[in-house]
Amino acid sequence: MDRPENRLALIELLGRDGRPRRMVDVFCWPVTLGRGLDNSIVLDDPHVAAHHATLAPDAQGALWLQVGDSINGVALGAAKHPPVLPAGARAQLPAPGAVMQLGGQRLRLRLPTEALADEQLFTHPPVAGKALAAVALAWLLLEAFDRWVNLDPGADFTQWLPWALGLPLGVALWCGAWALGSKLFRHGFDFIGHAAIVLPGLLALSAYEWLLPALAAGLGWPGLWHAGKLLLPPLLVAAILRGHLLQLLPQRGRAINGGLALLLVAGLGVGVAVNLRQQGRVFADPYMRTLPLPMLRLGTPVPTAAIGAAMAPLQGQLAERVRQDAADHPDDGSTPP
Amino acid sequence: MHWLHAASLRLGLLGLLGLLGLLGLLAATPWAAAAGEAPAAQAAAPQPTADAPPSSAGQRIYAEARPRLLQVRTLLKTQDSQSSVGSGFLVTTEGHLITNYHVVSSYALQPSRHRLVYATVDGQQGALQLLAIDVVHDLALLKPVDAAPLHDRGVVAFRPADEALPRGARIFSLGNPLDVGFAVTEGGYNGLAERHYLTALFFGGSLNPGMSGGPALDDAGRLVGVNVAARRDGEQVSFLVPAAAAQALLARGRNATPITQPVHAEVARQLLDYQAGLVDRFIAQPWRAAGHPRYRIPVPQETFMRCWGSGTPPAERGLLFERSDCTMDSMVFVDGPLLTGFISVRHEAYDGSRLGLLRFQQRYAGSFRNEDFGQDNRFRTAPRCVERTVGPGGLPLRAVVCLSAYKKLPGLYDLSVLTATLDGSQTGVQGRLDARGLSFENAQRLAQHYLDGFGWTAPKTASR
Numbered sequence: 001m002d003r004p005e006n007r008l009a010l011i012e013l014l015g016r017d018g019r020p021r022r023m024v025d026v027f028c029w030p031v032t033l034g035r036g037l038d039n040s041i042v043l044d045d046p047h048v049a050a051h052h053a054t055l056a057p058d059a060q061g062a063l064w065l066q067v068g069d070s071i072n073g074v075a076l077g078a079a080k081h082p083p084v085l086p087a088g089a090r091a092q093l094p095a096p097g098a099v100m101q102l103g104g105q106r107l108r109l110r111l112p113t114e115a116l117a118d119e120q121l122f123t124h125p126p127v128a129g130k131a132l133a134a135v136a137l138a139w140l141l142l143e144a145f146d147r148w149v150n151l152d153p154g155a156d157f158t159q160w161l162p163w164a165l166g167l168p169l170g171v172a173l174w175c176g177a178w179a180l181g182s183k184l185f186r187h188g189f190d191f192i193g194h195a196a197i198v199l200p201g202l203l204a205l206s207a208y209e210w211l212l213p214a215l216a217a218g219l220g221w222p223g224l225w226h227a228g229k230l231l232l233p234p235l236l237v238a239a240i241l242r243g244h245l246l247q248l249l250p251q252r253g254r255a256i257n258g259g260l261a262l263l264l265v266a267g268l269g270v271g272v273a274v275n276l277r278q279q280g281r282v283f284a285d286p287y288m289r290t291l292p293l294p295m296l297r298l299g300t301p302v303p304t305a306a307i308g309a310a311m312a313p314l315q316g317q318l319a320e321r322v323r324q325d326a327a328d329h330p331d332d333g334s335t336p337p
Numbered sequence: 338m339h340w341l342h343a344a345s346l347r348l349g350l351l352g353l354l355g356l357l358g359l360l361g362l363l364a365a366t367p368w369a370a371a372a373g374e375a376p377a378a379q380a381a382a383p384q385p386t387a388d389a390p391p392s393s394a395g396q397r398i399y400a401e402a403r404p405r406l407l408q409v410r411t412l413l414k415t416q417d418s419q420s421s422v423g424s425g426f427l428v429t430t431e432g433h434l435i436t437n438y439h440v441v442s443s444y445a446l447q448p449s450r451h452r453l454v455y456a457t458v459d460g461q462q463g464a465l466q467l468l469a470i471d472v473v474h475d476l477a478l479l480k481p482v483d484a485a486p487l488h489d490r491g492v493v494a495f496r497p498a499d500e501a502l503p504r505g506a507r508i509f510s511l512g513n514p515l516d517v518g519f520a521v522t523e524g525g526y527n528g529l530a531e532r533h534y535l536t537a538l539f540f541g542g543s544l545n546p547g548m549s550g551g552p553a554l555d556d557a558g559r560l561v562g563v564n565v566a567a568r569r570d571g572e573q574v575s576f577l578v579p580a581a582a583a584q585a586l587l588a589r590g591r592n593a594t595p596i597t598q599p600v601h602a603e604v605a606r607q608l609l610d611y612q613a614g615l616v617d618r619f620i621a622q623p624w625r626a627a628g629h630p631r632y633r634i635p636v637p638q639e640t641f642m643r644c645w646g647s648g649t650p651p652a653e654r655g656l657l658f659e660r661s662d663c664t665m666d667s668m669v670f671v672d673g674p675l676l677t678g679f680i681s682v683r684h685e686a687y688d689g690s691r692l693g694l695l696r697f698q699q700r701y702a703g704s705f706r707n708e709d710f711g712q713d714n715r716f717r718t719a720p721r722c723v724e725r726t727v728g729p730g731g732l733p734l735r736a737v738v739c740l741s742a743y744k745k746l747p748g749l750y751d752l753s754v755l756t757a758t759l760d761g762s763q764t765g766v767q768g769r770l771d772a773r774g775l776s777f778e779n780a781q782r783l784a785q786h787y788l789d790g791f792g793w794t795a796p797k798t799a800s801r
């Protein structure tokens with residue numbers, strides 16, 4: 001008789017991560033819930049009464065929740081702070097998929113009448129398999145190029161060790177640490193998943209370092225150079241961290257996005273505020289610290305006579321700095337009259 | 338650029354003991370590598386003297402000058418601790434005395450926090466007033482509040498300027514070295530210090546901190562110069578301010594009203610006058626050739642500058658470069674670590690033929706990247722820069738021009754110009770000019786003058 005197709009309902013006991021920890025088939029009503037051993041479903045929780053609640057249909061077939069002799073009552077609904085039904089109260093269950101909380105236990109009631117949501121598409125990690133290998137290879141080659149450029153001709157092979165050993169080891173340790181986090185929260189040591197997050201990020205960081213400053217220098221746009229240096233590395237690092245954290249705690253998407261956005265905005269804000277205070281400018285660097293490659297240099301040089309006129313605005317800017325400084329340090333016994 | 342700091346040496350002003358310590362001025366001699374960066378504490382230690390004990394002439398000079406010799410102390414107003422000590426000497430019967438500006442600079446810039454007192458050899462003490470300063474020559478004129486104790490002590494007479502002192506003549510320098518006690522140091526006169534923008538007498542004798550502002554006398558007891566500084570990287574290489582500057586200050590300031598307010602405006606005025614002459618003279622000189630086959634690079638004349646060159650060893654596998662570093666020996670002391678009134682010009686010529694294009698460009702840009710233009714501090718604002726690609730004589734040149742303003746010396750600026758040639762795939766030159774204490778207009782003029790010093794060695798078509 002107790003065959004799966006004969007079940008009247010399914011009660012899922014939810015774990016802390018919101019996933020079902022235990023499932024109980026219901027083959028007959030009423031179902032009693034409580035700590036006592038005579039209940040249909042025994043809930044071993046100190047905040048649950050001996051006979052905490054009963055689920056039973058009425059004559060019309062509607063399912064009702066009757067709260068038993070409990071001081072904590074039953075919280076009904078999936079909202080963050082659902083209304084609590086006190087002892088003795090009765091409520092018709094808003095089927096389907098009703099969530100109720102008894103003490104510290106969350107239960108979900110599923111009925112055969114409920115409409116199932118559509119099947120969702122299973123999304124693979126953004127980069128996986130061959131694509132991931134290609135990204136890893138591209139990043140290693142870019143780093144190898146960077147290393148090659150930095151070494152003098154005829155450099156000893158030991159000088160390649162940081163690239164050959166240090167970089168792969170560093171990435172492995174990084175992914176391993178995050179994978180341990182996955183093991184803790186998601187019950188899976190997802191090394192490749194984390195590698196698929198960090199490697200595209202590292203590739204983007206390396207590519208940024210090689211391309212954007214050179215582009216800005218070639219165009220002669222210091223603003224692009226400064227803005228890129230201020231914004232892009234923090235954004236890329238934040239994107240990498242976001243990927244790792246979402247992998248760990250997918251259901252905490254809003255908190256992760258909000259937290260990282262706050263961190264990013266606060267970090268940039270504090271950095272800019274410190275620059276403005278100490279240097280009187282938004283960006284940390286006083287000048288564009290990159291030279292264009294001769295063949296990639298655009299624009300026509302200006303005559304040297306233009307430099308005097310270009311300097312002219314500095315006089316007012318510096319006077320303003322001096323004025324601000326005098327206002328910040330009122331008479332210290334040495335202020336000129 | 339990787340400037341060679343091993344070529345930096347130290348020149349100490351002699352007045353400041355205690356908290357202010359000794360000031361290390363940058364200068365350069367070939368002894369640099371051996372001398373290294375001597376710590377200030379070591380520099381402050383008494384130097385061994387190879388002099389014979391003062392001769393009978395020395396005894397006579399000291400006996401004669403003794404009543405006119407003073408120690409000048411700057412004390413904190415609220416307590417009796419001395420913040421600096423130097424020496425001084427009487428030049429009028431009313432008690433006017435001359436010392437170095439750097440001995441009394443704390444008082445001059447913060448009169449509300451300091452006071453000045455003198456002490457004579459025979460133990461008399463009294464308060465002093467500041468009448469006039471000559472920042473450029475590092476001189477100050479003072480007067481006692483109560484002239485009576487300094488009355489009838491006679492004066493140190495000025496040796497007439499038209500009586501040239503022969504090289505090798507004996508000079509007797511007096512003062513109170515290191516606050517140990519009044520002393521006379523005998524040494525030789527060695528003419529004028531060469532390639533100094535400001536005239537300085539080269540005294541071949543030991544000068545020590547605390548002797549600043551003391552008189553240096555000829556064997557007739559007449560003033561030749563005023564003790565001011567010594568090189569700390571050598572021995573018995575000391576400098577005197579010519580007596581004429583002290584005489585001029587006395588003439589100008591003997592009837593002045595005592596200074597009770599900070600002298601920043603006056604210091605700024607004197608420095609503005611000084612820089613006007615310096616920049617005019619600097620710009621009037623043509624640039625020297627650097628001897629580079631491809632580029633015309635501005636190298637200053639060595640009339641009042643010294644240039645040192647260096648380069649990579651020929652066996653170097655990587656980037657090859659030659660460097661030239663020109664600095665002025667003359668600097669103007671203003672306050673504590675603030676020295677101004679000098680120009681330096683440097684360049685590095687790079688050859689990347691052993692590296693190839695990409696490696697050369699990476700190192701060339703790296704050398705351009707690590708330039709520092711200073712930070713905001715209590716004397717100067719943080720630098721503000723403009724950058725352009727300019728084309729002197731058709732040569733594409735990246736130019737970064739930075740200015741800092743002096744916070745308390747209105748109208749004065751520090752200028753830095755950084756340049757890099759942009760045409761070469763495996764060759765290039767980066768240059769830097771620094772000038773301290775300029776007017777805004779002169780900063781503009783000097784920046785353009787420096788940029789105009791770059792170009793091709795020959796017409797563009799021929800050089801490539």
